[in-house]
Amino acid sequence: MSRIPLDPATAPAFPKAxxxxxxxxxxxxxxxxxxNVIQTKRQRVVGERPDWQQLREAGRQIREHALAYMDEYxxxxxxxxxxxxxxxxxxxxxEEARQIVVRLATEAGSREVVKIxxxxxxxxHLNNALEAAxxxxxxxxxxxxxxxxxxxxxxxxVVPALHKSRHEIREIFLREMGxxxxxxxxxxxxxxxxxxxxxxxxxxxxxxxxxxFLIAETGSVCIVESEGNGRMCLxxxxxxxxxxxxxxxxxxxxxxxVMLQLLPRSATGERMNPYNSIWTGLHENDGPRNxxxxxxxxxxxxxxxDPEGRQTLYCxxxxxxxxxxxxxxxxxxxxxxxxxxxPIGAILTPQLQKMEHAQSLPYAxxxxxxxxxxxxxxxxxxxxxxxLRNKVVKQQTRGxxxxxxxxxxxxxxxxxxxxxxxxxAAQKFGRAxxxxxxxxxxxxxxxxxxxxxxxxxxxxxAMPQQTFREWFDAREKKDRGHA
Amino acid sequence: xxxxxxxxxxxxxxxxxxxxLERIRAAKPQAPPSDAAAAWEKIRREYxxxxxxxxxxxxxxxxxxxxxxxxxxxxxVPAEIAGAIARALQQRDKQNIVIAAGTPNEWLPxxxxxxxxxxxxxxxxxxxxxxxxxxxxxxxxxxxIVLQNVPGQGRRASTLMPDYHLCxxxxxxxxxxVPQAMRMLEQTATLPTTFFSGPSATADIxxxxxxxxxxxxxxxxxxxQDIVQVRWMASDDSPPMKSISVSIGSLFPNECCSG
Ligand code: SF4
Numbered sequence: 001m002s003r004i005p006l007d008p009a010t011a012p013a014f015p016k017a018x019x020x021x022x023x024x025x026x027x028x029x030x031x032x033x034x035x036n037v038i039q040t041k042r043q044r045v046v047g048e049r050p051d052w053q054q055l056r057e058a059g060r061q062i063r064e065h066a067l068a069y070m071d072e073y074x075x076x077x078x079x080x081x082x083x084x085x086x087x088x089x090x091x092x093x094x095e096e097a098r099q100i101v102v103r104l105a106t107e108a109g110s111r112e113v114v115k116i117x118x119x120x121x122x123x124x125h126l127n128n129a130l131e132a133a134x135x136x137x138x139x140x141x142x143x144x145x146x147x148x149x150x151x152x153x154x155x156x157x158v159v160p161a162l163h164k165s166r167h168e169i170r171e172i173f174l175r176e177m178g179x180x181x182x183x184x185x186x187x188x189x190x191x192x193x194x195x196x197x198x199x200x201x202x203x204x205x206x207x208x209x210x211x212x213f214l215i216a217e218t219g220s221v222c223i224v225e226s227e228g229n230g231r232m233c234l235x236x237x238x239x240x241x242x243x244x245x246x247x248x249x250x251x252x253x254x255x256x257x258v259m260l261q262l263l264p265r266s267a268t269g270e271r272m273n274p275y276n277s278i279w280t281g282l283h284e285n286d287g288p289r290n291x292x293x294x295x296x297x298x299x300x301x302x303x304x305x306d307p308e309g310r311q312t313l314y315c316x317x318x319x320x321x322x323x324x325x326x327x328x329x330x331x332x333x334x335x336x337x338x339x340x341x342x343p344i345g346a347i348l349t350p351q352l353q354k355m356e357h358a359q360s361l362p363y364a365x366x367x368x369x370x371x372x373x374x375x376x377x378x379x380x381x382x383x384x385x386x387x388l389r390n391k392v393v394k395q396q397t398r399g400x401x402x403x404x405x406x407x408x409x410x411x412x413x414x415x416x417x418x419x420x421x422x423x424x425a426a427q428k429f430g431r432a433x434x435x436x437x438x439x440x441x442x443x444x445x446x447x448x449x450x451x452x453x454x455x456x457x458x459x460x461x462a463m464p465q466q467t468f469r470e471w472f473d474a475r476e477k478k479d480r481g482h483a
Numbered sequence: 484x485x486x487x488x489x490x491x492x493x494x495x496x497x498x499x500x501x502x503x504l505e506r507i508r509a510a511k512p513q514a515p516p517s518d519a520a521a522a523w524e525k526i527r528r529e530y531x532x533x534x535x536x537x538x539x540x541x542x543x544x545x546x547x548x549x550x551x552x553x554x555x556x557x558x559x560v561p562a563e564i565a566g567a568i569a570r571a572l573q574q575r576d577k578q579n580i581v582i583a584a585g586t587p588n589e590w591l592p593x594x595x596x597x598x599x600x601x602x603x604x605x606x607x608x609x610x611x612x613x614x615x616x617x618x619x620x621x622x623x624x625x626x627x628i629v630l631q632n633v634p635g636q637g638r639r640a641s642t643l644m645p646d647y648h649l650c651x652x653x654x655x656x657x658x659x660x661v662p663q664a665m666r667m668l669e670q671t672a673t674l675p676t677t678f679f680s681g682p683s684a685t686a687d688i689x690x691x692x693x694x695x696x697x698x699x700x701x702x703x704x705x706x707x708q709d710i711v712q713v714r715w716m717a718s719d720d721s722p723p724m725k726s727i728s729v730s731i732g733s734l735f736p737n738e739c740c741s742g
Contacts, residue, residue: 030689037690051530061526069519071507084673090500142696143687159687166689186688190696197697202605218672228643228683228698235639236605246503251523253672257665258530260678264625268686271548272625272661275698276678277639283675285602286638297503305510 005125006153008353011337013360018335027163031155031332034162035323041269042320042374049265058258060378063314066251067304073216073249074295080219081293084281091296094124100294101126101208101241102133108239108290110135110206114197116223116230117141118210119157119317120243122339123352124298126208137208138200140229142193149176155333155341158267158319163332197229207233207288211244212316213259214293217252220280221293224263226273234277240288247300247313259316262376266318303351308387312347314377319344321371321381327364336361343371347384355391362388424469431463438462532666534659538710541623541659546706548626552681553694554702560709564651565592567705568615571649575701577612580649581641585634586615590651600641608640613647614699619671621657622664626681628652628704629664631674639675648682648699653707 011017021027046052066073078088089104091097105113113130115121115137127137127148139148143161147154150172154160161169166186173192174182182192209230213222221242223230234240250259256278264273282291303312322328322342333341338349338358346365350358362385365371371381415422437444442462466474516522534541546556559567569592572580579596581603591597598611617635621628628650630636642648658664668676683698694700 034690037686054527054529054531058526058528058530065522065526068512069522070511071504072519074504074507089496090503092499092502096499140697141687142685146687159690161687162690169688186691187693189688190685190693194696198609201697202609215672220673226683227685227696229696231639231643231677232697235643246507251519253669254662254665257532257662258528260665261530261661270680272622272627272678272680274680274682274684278672278676278678280673280675283632286632286640286675295503297506301503301506301510304507307512310512 005122005128006334006337006339007125008338008349008358009356011358014335014337014364015360017337018331018364021331021335024332026165026168027332028330030163030165032329034156034159035329038159038269038319038323042266042323043269045265045269045271049261055258055261056376056378059262059316059376060314062250062255062258063316063377064311066249067247067310067313069251070246070249070304073251074246076216077214077219077249078295080217081221081281082219084219086219086281086291086293089292089294091294091298094296094298097124097243097294097296097298098126098129101243102129102135104239104241104292105130105135105206105208106133108206110204110239112136112138112200112204113206113208114138114140114200114204114233114237115144115207116209116225116233117144117160118208118243119154119339120210120245120296121208122154124243124296126243138197138204140197140200140233141225142190142227142229145193145197146172149173153334154339156319156322157317157340157342157344158322163334197232201229201232201236205237206239206241207237209233209240209242211242211248211293212263213256214244214249215251215253215256215278216249218280220253220278222256222276222278224260224273224276226268226275228275231275231277234279235287238288239290239292241292241294243294243296245300246295246297247315263316263318266320266374266376299352299354302354303348306351309347309351309384311379312344312351312384314379315344315348316377317344318376320374320376324370324374326366326368326370331364336364343381343385344379347379347381347388350388350392355388355395359392359395362386362392424467427463427467431465434462530662531660532662534663536623536659538654542654542657542706544659545621545623545626545657548623549681549702549704552626552702554681554704557703557705559705559707561653561707564590564705564707567707568592568649568651569595571703571705572613575613575647575649575703577647577649579610579612581608581611581614581645583616583635583637583641585637586617587635590615600637602638603641605640605644608644611645613649614642614645615649616642616651618650618652618656619676620664620667621652622661623657623659624661627661627664627678628680629668630677630679631668631671633671633674639677642677642679643698646695646699647701647703649703649705651705651707653709655709 081088089100091100130137139145143159146161146169155163169189170182177196211221212224264270303309321344325342328342336345338345340348346361350361365385367382369382444462549556557567557571572595581598581600583600619629619631682694682700682702683696684692684694685696686692
């Protein structure tokens with residue numbers, strides 16, 4: 001049941017992938033519907049909080065503070081979690097994290113593990129590593145189950161299967177669960193998932209989860225969910241392995257009072273999601289007998305080291321920026337070639353790839369600012385996008401010095417704009433030069449060389465036959481002639 | 484066995500740990516001006532914490548939210564809890580109910596079968612019709628009830644496997660805001676804690692909210708009026724209604740129920 005994970009290292013550049021998505025009308029319909037519904041719900045429940053801006057500001061400050069003292073807080077978390085009977089492991093990168101989890105699952109003697117939806121495990125392609133070790137990972141979140149059975153990819157960080165319609169889901173369930181009959185209604189499909197997974201929850205003895213928050217002060221982990229599959233995984237199996245990015249740490253229990261207001265309202269447009277679980281290490285007769293937390297870096301310290309990119313780590317993975325983004329709403333998530341799609345993906349993915357891959361993502365935005373406006377922890381995503389674009393340009397033109405094409409182009413433009421006669425001459429030249437490219441409707445669909453970036457995703461209107469100045473001058477002359 | 488495993492994993496762990504912490508120290512914003520505790524105190528928290536509704540309205544708000552989640556709400560006074568429980572169970576046609584150790588005996592009506600959860604395994608819990616618990620507190624703003632592993636509330640699995648949850652909640656346990664609740668929970672923060680807001684649900688299929696996936700699909704709440712509201716009409720130019728809450732326990736100590 002292995003599927004090819006979204007991998008920024010091998011994914012095609014965004015403009016190319018987006019073209020494919022844009023032709024899939026069903027997908028665009030599904031994405032538009034889902035993002036509209038969440039946005040409307042979000043607006044309603046955010047609107048009823050008169051202190052929303054104060055909550056956002058507190059959220060931002062808490063995250064900023066947590067990063068400034070991240071080393072202390074992680075050590076404190078480790079101390080408290082271990083004192084309560086948990087084991088803490090540290091993973092420098094994805095490979096190390098996979099090795100630790102596979103080793104722990106193997107030691108637990110499980111051939112099967114149940115999983116709670118976790119973008120961190122998607123990020124490191126954990127399921128494939130488990131499978132290679134002969135361990136079958138069963139996704140238990142409804143959307144993740146749809147993705148897994150359909151051998152598909154998540155396209156949204158909160159609602160990973162939002163690109164699938166009920167009919168498509170029904171087809172997948174009929175085929176993969178070996179069912180003879182299955183209704184069309186969402187409730188029928190959810191019931192099928194409940195029955196299918198109930199057996200697994202009652203028998204599988206190892207669970208793997210992500211974490212929404214780690215609390216340094218108490219050594220507790222907090223998981224926010226809707227369906228109860230999380231609670232099943234957290235309480236029934238003997239062994240629980242939680243894997244969390246080092247950025248997930250919060251200073252104190254009290255900080256949850258901010259996050260638990262910001263996250264559900266932003267993520268699903270609910271005042272509170274159906275279930276939050278908070279636990280601390282091991283509890284006698286309640287929950288697993290073995291509990292492990294894997295703290296993973298995987299380039300997060302590289303993001304931390306960049307003063308302008310650092311705020312990316314404030315993210316609490318609510319997905320609000322995805323729902324608000326005009327680009328995401330057209331293309332859906334897969335075009336981003338990463339589990340982190342949309343505006344957050346555009347800034348997080350290239351940084352997690354140490355700017356070695358996914359360089360096209362910082363350009364997958366119109367910089368309209370809608371993402372910044374909805375972000376519950378006030379990440380200035382447009383600012384980070386521009387910062388990363390600069391990094392990409394610097395990187396691509398490294399060694400060219402003053403001869404790099406973009407620098408030369410900017411110089412030439414500056415020269416032209418400074419002189420009126422040069423500007424007029426340039427306009428005339430432009431009209432002549434564009435002639436072979438203009439189609440009958442007066443649009444340009446293709447530009448050569450570097451300029452092609454512009455026309456890859458949009459058409460360009462041909463220059464007018466006459467500029468305003470030319471028209472004005474001609475009119476003046478005509479008037480004078482008549483006078 | 485466990486000890487051995489830990490030692491085997493040690494060298495690699497220490498190295499990774501040391502390296503990550505070192506990288507963080509090199510990468511994080513330079514020289515924070517004060518220690519963590521002092522800096523944490525300075526975080527600006529200008530959002531609402533204290534309640535701004537009178538107690539009666541807070542209860543109404545909670546009820547609205549619970550009904551919004553399709554939960555049923557029953558009312559009773561402390562002396563009538565058993566009767567209210569019987570009514571709810573009858574209406575739902577539930578017979579075999581799991582309870583946690585420490586559930587007050589006087590809550591339990593005759594004619595139903597209550598099973599005390601003595602580490603029942605998941606299969607056994609799955610066979611039961613429902614679960615009856617008390618609660619630690621509730622949050623009106625969000626319609627949330629909080630459970631912790633204490634007498635009368637019990638293990639997390641027992642409120643998860645049965646398809647029906649009947650929860651006894653006292654009016655004095657109802658707070659308005661999330662921050663109020665978190666500050667109250669702080670002292671017992673390390674207990675296994677579950678927040679639930681309505682029955683389990685999903686919106687994963689075309690964003691249609693479907694009630695009930697893996698957790699209980701049906702939830703009823705018995706709201707016990709253990710505070711009396713004294714209201715009077717004031718003169719025209721002052722706020723039209725004022726209310727004072729008094730714990731019933733302080734008025735009629737013998738009638739007070741443990742909760
Ligand atoms: S960047 Fe902000 S809006 Fe986007 S997922 Fe993260 S927290 Fe949510």
